[in-house]
Amino acid sequence: MKPINVGLLGIGTVGGGTYTVLKRNAEEITRRAGRPIRIVTVADKNLALARQVTGGEVELTDDAFSVVTDPGIDIVVELIGGYGVAKELVLKAIENGKHVVTANKALLAVHGNEIFAAAQKKGVMVAFEAAVAGGIPIIKALREGLTANRIEWLAGIINGTTNFILSEMRDKGLPFAEVLKEAQALGYAEADPTFDVEGVDAAHKATIMSAIAFGIPMQFDKAYIEGISKLDSVDIGYAEQLGYRIKLLGIARRRENGVELRVHPTLIPEKRLIANVEGAMNAVLVQGDAVGATLYYGKGAGAEPTASAVIADLVDVTRLHTSDPEHRVPHLAFQPDQVRDVPVLPIEEVVTSYYLRMRVEDKPGVLADITRILADSSISIEALIQKEAAEGEAHTDIIMLTHQTAEKNANAAIARIEALPVVQGKVVKLRMETL
Amino acid sequence: MKPINVGLLGIGTVGGGTYTVLKRNAEEITRRAGRPIRIVTVADKNLALARQVTGGEVELTDDAFSVVTDPGIDIVVELIGGYGVAKELVLKAIENGKHVVTANKALLAVHGNEIFAAAQKKGVMVAFEAAVAGGIPIIKALREGLTANRIEWLAGIINGTTNFILSEMRDKGLPFAEVLKEAQALGYAEADPTFDVEGVDAAHKATIMSAIAFGIPMQFDKAYIEGISKLDSVDIGYAEQLGYRIKLLGIARRRENGVELRVHPTLIPEKRLIANVEGAMNAVLVQGDAVGATLYYGKGAGAEPTASAVIADLVDVTRLHTSDPEHRVPHLAFQPDQVRDVPVLPIEEVVTSYYLRMRVEDKPGVLADITRILADSSISIEALIQKEAAEGEAHTDIIMLTHQTAEKNANAAIARIEALPVVQGKVVKLRMETL
Incomplete structure (x- = not known):
């Protein structure tokens, strides 16, 4: 022929x-x-x-x-x-x-x-x-393999550079900047790593997947994008103590009034297969109403x-x-x-769970003040670690995991917590998905 | 329209x-x-x-x-x-x-x-x-998603009933017969579970995948089929001590002179994602020469x-x-x-690694006799556990993992080991894949 x-x-x-x-x-x-x-x-x-x-x-x-x-x-x-x-x-x-x-x-x-x-x-x-x-073959799976389904959400480790960096930060307890240098030396990160480490590359891919999953136009300019360059390895450690791994996920989720499209570091329960995707590997988890969850795993680059x-x-x-x-x-x-013009929701409208870390004065009543603010905002706490203050230190860390709430609600509560005189500096906020 | x-x-x-x-x-x-x-x-x-x-x-x-x-x-x-x-x-x-x-x-x-x-x-x-x-969508992945590749092998957990039973046997340390009853009560196993537990269902699926992966006819009658009904939970425990899980895998592998097509309980390193596929879930791992390993995971029935x-x-x-x-x-x-008429190799020609468990007299020289037989057959040992004999017992267990060898070679060595007067009963042999 x-x-x-x-x-x-x-x-x-x-x-x-x-x-x-x-x-x-x-x-x-x-x-x-x-x-x-x-x-x-x-x-x-x-x-x-x-x-x-x-x-x-x-x-x-x-x-x-x-x-x-x-x-x-x-x-x-x-x-x-x-x-x-x-x-x-x-x-x-x-x-x-x-x-x-x-x-x-x-x-x-x-x-x-x-x-x-x-x-x-x-x-x-x-x-x-x-x-x-x-x-x-994730495009083929979404476009042809899962056509029976109303796809509810997808979440993917779709950038090998950042997954390699996060795996190394966790394995070796090293800070981001140091691991980035290692990744560059090994050829896993480019000389200018911005597109990868700031989540832009993952957002491109999440945008494409959202379009074929939900039958909507590409709306890259509406995607929420947060990379890993500001991630502190102390949070990777605390997450691990709580039974979670931190991965840079590209997430697209169908909701009643629109679609969530976001890329950010995310806590995932360590029991999930996708939490155990290490190094430069990629994986995408797709939830369909008929098939349930399916996962696709392999090399994402090279x-x-x-x-x-x-x-x-x-x-x-x-x-x-x-x-x-x-x-x-x-x-x-x-x-x-x-194709339907379904809007991408602003990040303030996103509903998810949160990991919060705050530095507080080590004295009675502090935890009561903080949990009162959360209760007033109807945010329930799923888990909490209060560290003992180190010898001679007046401050200590409180780490908590919340149940689901809208991002704007979480932000308002965090602003009130940060305004407490017993709280030092900013509250670290990371998003969490049970998948 | x-x-x-x-x-x-x-x-x-x-x-x-x-x-x-x-x-x-x-x-x-x-x-x-x-x-x-x-x-x-x-x-x-x-x-x-x-x-x-x-x-x-x-x-x-x-x-x-x-x-x-x-x-x-x-x-x-x-x-x-x-x-x-x-x-x-x-x-x-x-x-x-x-x-x-x-x-x-x-x-x-x-x-x-x-x-x-x-x-x-x-x-x-x-x-x-x-x-x-x-x-x-594994058929679509093999048939369309991986067309660039010379597919080298695939290995799948493609029967939910047996994976549920194996997960429960490991989790609870219970024997096969007891877990089977539980699975039947829960609707995970049929009243006559033969097709599932004896590996026939998995062999049907492995046969289909082998045909589309390698471009060969369906050769179900040539598949080697071994189920899990004779699997002893003691071996699940020993495997775990050695860092392995036991899964019923359907395996198809391209070799120079033919194709391996086989279903049997298999030791897999616990670090592999597929080793962590639990309960009634399914997963298929496919190795292509260009793409490397890709994994597909989800619900295999229902x-x-x-x-x-x-x-x-x-x-x-x-x-x-x-x-x-x-x-x-x-x-x-x-x-x-x-489509090419590539033959399915008889199980004796299959090359893989083995887990061997034998009951031996607890006295000097026994291990030397056994390892001598293996060395004579050019079978190297990768790991070995020799248990201390229990109080008042004259016999103890030796468990070993071998490097790769042809099945007929392993069988000949095992026959010689079983013939040793210090060895009691049959040697338990399970196959092992590093994937």
Whole structure:
């Protein structure tokens, strides 16, 4: 059968992995896809690198625009990343009737609505399994595997860098800054780690998952984002004493009046499987009304795991490209005219449980004052640790876990607690999910 | 858009769940599928039950054959189970040009080759997500999500009954027979539990997964099957002391000269996520050459979890039924003319590690004799416990973990050990996988 011709944009880590795996497993992939999937052109500014990776076996160019307009190309794989030229190239490819496979979560989370509308109009597919959780087929699970369900919520460890850092902070009791340096040395964190450690990357992925889980548009600008750079390892220790692990979770939850979409460090009961996902691994937990909880676990980054997802999309597109567009799997799981404008709730409206740590004077009546404030705000306490003051210290720590309440209610109570003269400094607040 | 008309055969637990979920989530499912999916006829011998579940909203019949030949039906959902009439009905439905969705693992594992050949000839789809691991979309992951990979092995906890029993045996230190009674009382085990506890059900599912993972025919009759009814809780305890859990795993592994396909109690390091899958939950671990290890976890049985998989298949078939058969996802992941006759290896050829427990006389030289036999067979020991003999006892237990060796080699060494006069009775042998 006639091969499918692929133009690959970007031959960096994932591009190189895609080239390698497609070549190594060509026979097996053809046996599945029904026809060969062949990279015919590679575009990269770094032609020397492109030549080195491909061994000069395919056409090379430094002009990606020549690929997306080439009539001989069936599918364009965009692995350049970012919102800039990648967006132009993807839209140009669509305009030229090409199917697109991309790993670009930033692009889809921010410009996805525009891109999918253009693809819909042109009757081409835009596939993006590699954009979320690397090699784990979570997009396929949400979009096709769980279609029977009203999805209630999902929560994922979807950034390997931060999970590695949190695992190391807990294992070794080291502060964030020190572990970050280690992660950078090991190649788990980039020189500028902002996107990862501040939760932006996880928010891109959570945004994409929220859209396909709930049938809503991408609303990245409404996501609440809090990273791990301010997390104190003392809280990791206290959480552990209480039977919890702290993970950076991307959470999307359907509620009556909207959708929660948030990324923040989260306490999870240590008995949950997802609490035991360590190092750079990823995992996504999805709660459907029929199926209950399902979990998907694997490598969320790296050359070949991400290539695994890119190529799965290539096989999907190869299998489906002759079908009429009306009968393909919709890009965002729901039919394009069935996407609903459900609002993302502001963080103040989010309802969850909290971990609170406060430094207080070690004298009678302090705990009574604090618990009175919480009771007045109808916040019940689930667990509490009051440390003995260290020898010669006038202050000590109180740590408590609350039951569920709205964030604005928690914030108001915390402000009142901070105003107490016996309380020193700010109250540390972390969110907690029982999942 | 014109609805898709479904004929439902069997309105027991899963049939009832399918009816309920399809009705409850009709709006959401239609938004995904692009058209309503409507059960128009239900066939069951128990018409009173059918009337009770459906509230008389659909046509009822006790003649399933009238459904599979009804020109008004697009998709037949077979939830009768077993190899008997279910096989006739499925073949008749295919013959009549109907797509089929089934949860019937026994039927597919034993007669799948014949059924898929018939479906191929007629150009209809046979979907079976519900046949393996209930609501977990593992068939979709293997068939579509991991197409880039040469799948090296998979190992799954794919029978909830036995996992519940093993969890309880470990938790409470109780013997198999007692926990089985408890499981029966709780509805986790059937009155005749043979298929579950002897590993037959798990072997059906492992057979199906091996076919789509490796592109080979169903070879259920070649599977090695060992259940948990003879498992002694003393071995669960010793395994735990050594840092292992015992799970009933279905394992399929690609090897140079064939494929391993086996179900047996297996020691797994307790640090592995899959070792911590408790109660009636299911999980499948898949190792691909590009993606590495991925894990899929969720409920493997029950009305609504299984219905979740049945309905996902209905949505898939609805989306794909207008595409030309050549471009659909192949039933068994590989194109029908690309299935290869790779043999399943006999258990003697399997290579794995072992847990051995033996009762020996408590006197000098015994351990030397035993380890000499193992050394002569080139079997290295990874860990060893020698218990002190209890007060007044002349015998004691030796427990050892070996490195990998071929089963026939292990068996020969064990026979020599059992022949030693200082060894009492049989050596207990369990297989071990590091995964």
